[in-house]
Amino acid sequence: MSLASFFLVFLCCHALPSLADPRETEAAVLCTNTTAPTPLRQAFLENFYDALDALTSEVTRQRYALIVRGSTQSNATVYAFGECMKDLSIPDCGVCFAQCKTSVLKCFPIQRGVNGGRLFFDGCYLRYDGYNFFNESVSPKDMTVCGNEDFRGNWSVYKANTLELVRNLSVEAPKNEGFFVGYVSRRNVTVYGLAQCWKYVNATACQNCLAKAATRIDSCASKGEGKALNAGCYLRYSTRNFYISSSHNNPQEKKGNKNLAIIVAASSASVALLLIVTTVIFFVRKNVLKRRRERRQFGVLLESVNKSKLNMPYEILEKATDYFSDSNKLGEGGSGSVYKGALPDGTTVAIKRLSFNTTQWADHFFNEVNLISRIHHKNLVKLLGCSITGPESLLVYEFVPNHSLYDHLSGRMNTQQLTWEIRHKIILGTAEGLAYLHEESQRIIHRDIKLGNILIDDNFTPKIADFGLARLFPEDKSHLSTAICGTLGYMAPEYVVLGKLTEKADVYSFGVLIMEIISGKKSTSFVQTSYSILHTVWSLYGSNRLCDIVDPILEGNYPVEEACKLLKIGLLCAQASAELRPPMSVVVKMINNNHEICEPTQPPFLNCGSAEFSKSILQGESFVGSPRSCSQSSEDSMTENLIEHKWVTI
Incomplete structure (x- = not known):
C-alpha cells in the first residue's frame, strides 16, 4: 500500500461520519x-x-x-x-x-x-x-405543496411550533444572504425548516417573497410537511430533519458544535497536511511516468511507421495539397481537416491533418494505421499512407469523388441522383462493410456510423470512412466499458446510459442510417417536430403506412414491398434491447432476401416511462409498447442522457 493510500484509509476511518443527501425529490x-x-x-x-x-x-x-x-x-x-x-x-x-x-x-x-x-x-x-424574469420574486404561478400525511400528536403545540419556525425563517434568511435553517422544539414536538431566496433576489425582495410564502404555507398546518414554491424563494418545514446542519446559520447548534469543531480541526490538521504533501508527490510522480510512457509509445509508433510501406515524407504531402490551401479543403470534423491532394505520380488522394496538440491525435492515428491499414474491403475507405514526422500527423486515403451521404441529403448535392436502386446499393454495401468489420476482419467496432462517414464513389459504391473512434474487440470479452464517443442521434441506448460497447452499437447506428437514406431526411431534421425519425417510422409501422416516409423525390419510382422491408430491417436494428438486434451478417442476408425478417420491438423512447426503460436496459430486456404510447422522440431521450452524462461529440 502506498503512503497516499495509507493516509486516505486513515482519514476515512477516523473522520467523523457525515450524512450526504442531494434531496433530488x-x-x-x-x-x-x-x-x-x-x-x-x-x-x-x-x-x-x-x-x-x-x-x-x-x-x-x-x-x-x-x-x-x-x-x-x-x-x-x-x-x-x-x-x-x-x-x-x-x-x-x-x-x-x-x-x-x-x-x-x-x-x-x-x-x-x-x-x-x-x-x-x-x-x-x-x-x-422566454422573458427576463431575473427581477421577479413573486408571481401568480407561486404555489404551496403540502405533505401527504396528517400530523399525529399534540396538534396545537405542533401548529404553534410551526408558525414560530416559519416566522423565524422568513425574518432571518434575508439577514443571512438569503438562507437560513433551524428548528423549534417544545413539549416533545420538533419542527425543522429551511428558507432560501434565489441568487438574483435582493434582500428587500427576499423578505417580501418569504413573508408571502409564510402566509400561504399556513394552509399546510394540519400536515406533517409544507413547501412554499415561489418565483424568488423556497420555504419548507417538516417534522423530520431534512437539511444538512451547518452551525454558521443555526445558532441553536453553534454551542454544541463549537468544541467539537476545534477538536476535529486540531486532530486532522497534521493528517491533512501529510495527506496533501503525499498526494502532490503521488500525482507528480504519476505525471512524470505518464510522460515517459507516452514518449516510449510515440517512439515505438514512429519506428513502426518509418519501417512500413505506408510512410510518406511530410514535405511531399504538404506540396500535394498546395500547402493545405483552403481551395483544396474537402471538410473538417472532430478528428481533423481533410484536403484534396495530388501525389507526384498523379494519384488523387484525400489527406487528413491530425494536430499534435489535440489530446486524441495518438488514438486516431494508432487506430487508422494499426487497425485499418491491414484490412481491405470494397466498402471501406482504403488507407494509402501516413506521415508522423512533420508539425502534424497526416493520414492519406484513397480519394472518393462523389462526397458523402450527408452532402447528398443536406442539399449540397443533387439528391435526385439517389434513385431507389442507388439507395438500395448504398444500404447493402454499408451493411456488407460493417459485417466485414465485425465478423471477418479483427472484430472491429466503428463507433461513429453516420451520414457524414459514408462516402460515395463514381459508381455510387458506399465506403465507410473515419476510423478514428474504432475499437478492436477482444475475443474473450462480452462488451467493452469505455468513454462515450460518437454522434448524438446515432448512439445506442445501452452505450449512452451505461457505456457498454459491442458490435450492436454499430447495428443501432445502421438502423438509423437506413431510415435516413430511404426518407431522404437527416435524423436531426425531425427536431422541429415532436417526433424523431425512429418514432416516426415506428408509428407508421404500427399503422401499416411505412411507405409514407419514403423520399418524395422518388415520385413513387420504387418497389413498395422492398421499401417496407428495408424500413422494417431498420427498426430491427434500432430496437431498445441490444440482444434483439441482429448481427450485421444476418442483416445482409435479410436485405438479400436470404433470411426471415421477424417483427421488431419498440425503439427506445426514454421519456415514456423512463424508469421502466432504464430498468429494462439494465436487465438486457426489450422495452415493448404501443407505437403511439409515447409523444417524445428518442432524440429527446438522447438529450436527457446528454444532460446527465458527458461525452465527446464528433
Whole structure:
C-alpha cells in the first residue's frame, strides 16, 4: 500500500461520519404555455440547448447560474437560472441538478405552446423562460405543496411550533444572504425548516417573497410537511430533519458544535497536511511516468511507421495539397481537416491533418494505421499512407469523388441522383462493410456510423470512412466499458446510459442510417417536430403506412414491398434491447432476401416511462409498447442522457 493510500484509509476511518443527501425529490414542475411563431421555435430550441449546457457547468462549479442565450431583442431569447440549496455540498448539488435537468423535458420547448418551465426539487431549482424574469420574486404561478400525511400528536403545540419556525425563517434568511435553517422544539414536538431566496433576489425582495410564502404555507398546518414554491424563494418545514446542519446559520447548534469543531480541526490538521504533501508527490510522480510512457509509445509508433510501406515524407504531402490551401479543403470534423491532394505520380488522394496538440491525435492515428491499414474491403475507405514526422500527423486515403451521404441529403448535392436502386446499393454495401468489420476482419467496432462517414464513389459504391473512434474487440470479452464517443442521434441506448460497447452499437447506428437514406431526411431534421425519425417510422409501422416516409423525390419510382422491408430491417436494428438486434451478417442476408425478417420491438423512447426503460436496459430486456404510447422522440431521450452524462461529440 502506498503512503497516499495509507493516509486516505486513515482519514476515512477516523473522520467523523457525515450524512450526504442531494434531496433530488421532485416537489413541482410548472410549464409555461405561450404560443410562439413556428419559425422561432427552432431558434428558441437551439438557444435552450446552449443555455442548459452553460447552466450545467456553472451550477456544478458554484451552485448557481444566470444564463441568457440569444439576442435580447429577439423573441427566441432564452433566460435560464439554476441554483442548489446552500446546505448541499458541491457533489450533492451536482446530483440534484442532474436529476432536475432530466425533468426539464416535461417542459421541453420543442412542444407547441411550451417555452418556459420551473422545476422545484427539494435540493435545487431550475427555471427557463422566454422573458427576463431575473427581477421577479413573486408571481401568480407561486404555489404551496403540502405533505401527504396528517400530523399525529399534540396538534396545537405542533401548529404553534410551526408558525414560530416559519416566522423565524422568513425574518432571518434575508439577514443571512438569503438562507437560513433551524428548528423549534417544545413539549416533545420538533419542527425543522429551511428558507432560501434565489441568487438574483435582493434582500428587500427576499423578505417580501418569504413573508408571502409564510402566509400561504399556513394552509399546510394540519400536515406533517409544507413547501412554499415561489418565483424568488423556497420555504419548507417538516417534522423530520431534512437539511444538512451547518452551525454558521443555526445558532441553536453553534454551542454544541463549537468544541467539537476545534477538536476535529486540531486532530486532522497534521493528517491533512501529510495527506496533501503525499498526494502532490503521488500525482507528480504519476505525471512524470505518464510522460515517459507516452514518449516510449510515440517512439515505438514512429519506428513502426518509418519501417512500413505506408510512410510518406511530410514535405511531399504538404506540396500535394498546395500547402493545405483552403481551395483544396474537402471538410473538417472532430478528428481533423481533410484536403484534396495530388501525389507526384498523379494519384488523387484525400489527406487528413491530425494536430499534435489535440489530446486524441495518438488514438486516431494508432487506430487508422494499426487497425485499418491491414484490412481491405470494397466498402471501406482504403488507407494509402501516413506521415508522423512533420508539425502534424497526416493520414492519406484513397480519394472518393462523389462526397458523402450527408452532402447528398443536406442539399449540397443533387439528391435526385439517389434513385431507389442507388439507395438500395448504398444500404447493402454499408451493411456488407460493417459485417466485414465485425465478423471477418479483427472484430472491429466503428463507433461513429453516420451520414457524414459514408462516402460515395463514381459508381455510387458506399465506403465507410473515419476510423478514428474504432475499437478492436477482444475475443474473450462480452462488451467493452469505455468513454462515450460518437454522434448524438446515432448512439445506442445501452452505450449512452451505461457505456457498454459491442458490435450492436454499430447495428443501432445502421438502423438509423437506413431510415435516413430511404426518407431522404437527416435524423436531426425531425427536431422541429415532436417526433424523431425512429418514432416516426415506428408509428407508421404500427399503422401499416411505412411507405409514407419514403423520399418524395422518388415520385413513387420504387418497389413498395422492398421499401417496407428495408424500413422494417431498420427498426430491427434500432430496437431498445441490444440482444434483439441482429448481427450485421444476418442483416445482409435479410436485405438479400436470404433470411426471415421477424417483427421488431419498440425503439427506445426514454421519456415514456423512463424508469421502466432504464430498468429494462439494465436487465438486457426489450422495452415493448404501443407505437403511439409515447409523444417524445428518442432524440429527446438522447438529450436527457446528454444532460446527465458527458461525452465527446464528433
